[in-house]
Amino acid sequence: MNSNGQFEQAPQEPGRVVWAVVGSDIGPLLLAATDQGLVNVVFHADEALRDRALRGLAARLGAEPTPARPGETGPLAEPIRQLEAYFAGELRAFELPLDWTLSSxxxxxxxxxxxxxxxxxxxxxxxxxxxxxxxxxxxxxxxxxxxxxxxxxxxxxxxxxxxxxxxxxxxxxxxxxxxxxxxxxxxxxxxx
CATH class of the missing domain: 1.10.10.10 (Winged helix-like DNA-binding domain superfamily/Winged helix DNA-binding domain)
Structure with missing residues (x-):
């Protein structure tokens, strides 16, 4: 409680941000997700663009993005699966949790x-x-x-x-x- 008799909120810890670059019919895509859902998709994710996008995500989300471990994509597993199905012509509607933090x-x-x-x-x-x-x-x-x-x-x-x-x-x-x-x-x- 502060001096005004109001409860103070504990500072919020930045959440986890996981990223991976996946191939697609339109070139490499950088995907990033938080525990709330997919937060970012970046086109043409060559190394330079990827690094710039990751620095921007760190600044905006307050957490350093970490690469997904091969085989352990966590919150990216379903977005990757659905994007592969979309590009294969097998998926018409994405059903993913989305983190809208980067838009307001x-x-x-x-x-x-x-x-x-x-x-x-x-x-x-x-x-x-x-x-x-x-x-x-x-x-x-x-x-x-x-x-x-x-x-x-x-x-x-x-x-x-x-x-x-x-x-x-x-x-x-x-x-x-x-x-x-x-x-x-x-x-x-x-x-x-």
Whole structure:
């Protein structure tokens, strides 16, 4: 109890953060998870990008990420299994606990709406998604929310497109977005 007669909260210990890099049809993906769930997916996870992403996670989560031990992926076992099934065309909906720590406010609201209401094989426009969250004039803000998505693929920001049918932007690059949409049958498979 403090001098004002109120109970003080004990300082919260940073949680465990485990990471692994896994191969996929769109290149290496860095996956990171806490005890609450999958917290981050990073595209094109070569060594330099991986190290930069891990430093950023340490700063934002207050815990030093540790590599998953081979064969002991802990909180990453199910995300890895489901991502492999997704890329094999065997999984249409991820059922994973997600840690939303890296997203907040409007961005989190938009990303949660996207995850809940835009299924495999469909797309939604930026403006349509803005309307769904009650902000019909916030299409650009929806675009910013997609760019801030800490959980791409699992929270399918690749399914958000321009109202005229254009692909729009994508943090993983437009070729990656094309491949993901082709995998889901929205676009034809690339010829090369």
């Amino acid at each position: 406010g409007f961005n989190r609201q938009v990303l949660r709406e996207l995850e809940a209401t835009v299924p495999y094989g469909t797309v939604v426009g930026y403006g349509d998604l803005a309307e769904r969250v009650g902000q019909p004039r916030a299409a650009q803000a929806v675009g910013a929310a997609m760019g801030s998505n800490p959980l791409p693929v699992v929270v399918p920001c690749h399914r958000v497109v321009e109202s005229d049918g254009g692909l729009g932007g994508f943090g993983g690059g437009l070729e990656t977005k094309r491949k993901l949409l082709a995998l889901e049958g929205v676009l034809p498979q690339p010829l090369f």
